[in-house]
Amino acid sequence: MIRFGVLGSGYRASLYFRIAKALPEQFEICMVLCHSEESACRVKEKFDFPVTCKDEDMINSKPDFVVSAVTKTLMCDTVEKWLNIGIPVLSETPVSLDNGRLFQVWENIKNNNYTCNKLQVAEQYAFYPTYDARIQIVKSGLIGESVSMTISCMHDYHAVSIIREFLDTGINDVNVIGKAYQMKVTDTKTRYETLTKGDVVSKEEKHLIMEYDNEKTAFYDFMSDQYRSDIRNRFINVRGTRGEITDNMVYFLKDNNVAASEKMDVYKDEETGEILAVSFRGRKLYIPPFGICGLGEDETAAARVLAGMKKYVDGGEEVYPLRYALEDAYTANLMTTAAGNSWQPQKSQNRPWK
Template sequence: MSKIKFGLIGSGWRAEFYIRIAKALPEKFELTGVVIRNREKGEEFAEKFGVKVVQSLDELMRSQPDYVVLSVKRGFVSGYLIDLFKRGIPVLCETPPGETIEELEELWKQSRKYDAKLQIAEQYFVQPLYAAWLKVIQDGKLGEVSNINISSLHGYHGVSIIRKLLNAESGNCTIYGKRFSFEVTETYGREGIVQDGETFFCTRDRLTLEFDNGKVAFFDFSDPAQYHSFIRTRQLTVQGVRGEIDDLTIRYLSSDNVPVTQELNRIDLGNYSNQEWSHYGIMLGEEFVYKNPFKNARLNDDEIAVATCMERMGEYLATGMEFYSLKEALQDTYLALMMDAALKHPNLEVRTSTRIWAQ
């Protein structure tokens, strides 16, 4: 594939990922420009990151990007998307695509009306560890998967992994649960380690999603501590008829029904005495269940995942092969909204229904 040219709308923390990736992989990606409407802010941004900044979408499109990355505040996403649909501009959109069920349905209608070229940058299922877990399931080591306990991702991100690992597609479910609040000591934030011993109250959401096909998800997330804490861990368990994933431990039966226990082993270059620094892959026994597609690139796991979305967006435009469609994103966001509704009515069942994108 030839080098992918992309434009960027947005200047926040998430938008910076795309700039870092383009600089780390110049042979694969070229950033043609960043749209920032405020001229003064744009000049500061251009100087800080060494990128071209323009004030309008029309200016950006003169640089002829293959697609545009939309990375703006949540409340502005759906309006931007519809404008891009009308202009016929291919879009890789940061999540979520909308904030209400009405917005989600309108996005679907408008995407059909304008035959939008759109994929969503939902990156977690292509992060190294999640991709390795998914490969273990797809290889059939667990047999038919029946339930998942996930305590690592919030909202629609968590729903995305639930649907992927359970192969739940657009099935309806019953949701119930409750929100709790507990005190925890701050240890880490986006700026680094925190050692002042200050405490804060952190919510913990516990929800059960019972799908109509009999599969069940147990959702558990502490916000915001679980993403940025040295004393709150990530946990995942997936059970199938012939085995289970227990975080980094995989238990399954061989073809002769002999119980096997193996650990996922992460391979990174640059540890200890060698001079590189990059993630190489994840092994289970003698086989790789994940290999970093960007060999020797100095990217963290989330950047690897975002770069994978960027590359697959290029493949989608060339071949039509979707990797994370609007339909998937709408379903994940819809279920996340219904989870929020369930939390507002503790322990009462909330029922989902088939929406227009799943009909």
């Protein structure tokens, strides 16, 4: 049993609420710390978890770790506060989008300056069943050495984490160039409702080229509406020296250098959206690690992060190395700067975790 507390009660915190409800034998939320009595009552009424507005109640619940799911502006202060209280922290992404704070967190962890120095970041995309399966195919060498990719699936630091997995960029220096555009699109959905008025609005769309020092290149294309829009697709292409992956299709050379292609098969529960299995060339690349429970890809991936955090707290390896998490946030800052300075290159500089 993994016992954890949640700091926050908003949209992102609800992801962890759903996991605990779907998998009560594996995950227990021992306390939710809310910023107001109103939000505490809302969480209690909807999910029936123990709730409080007092730090001492969270401390006395004795969680294995806490998940910090507060706003980005409060994240770094909250993370440091709870590390200094002495409780391991799994921080929602990112820990901070201020480079100075990122440097500060690294130096404090490196020098054991916190009461507890067990910090991880909840970057879940590499644990999505379909992305995980594609990563396995790339790392098998079937398409040779990966050399470039086009990514239009997720934004900023999330995209950087996936680029690392596919292109093995590690903490190589990167040069970012590109531009942000305002594009018109019909509004179809928010986080909470479907929109049918047909209103045409402007959304930001970033087009960036990311050139890494290991001679790998990523082409980033993402619209701010893309996560929720019913009329904007999400896609990925990874090119290697002996083939490429485009979404669920894999193109490759056989041992005799004759070209072939096969589909990565994804089996999904149409009612719940849960991925039941992913297979390729007769081999299962993914089966539900917690059993069939009705969770979608985002919740499944976050549950795997929670399980990894527990292993880390108990003395195991990092689930998502902190230096990568800080590097991804740092690179996201470069992306923002590059997008706002049309086609002016932004090169990574010295950072303490490199």
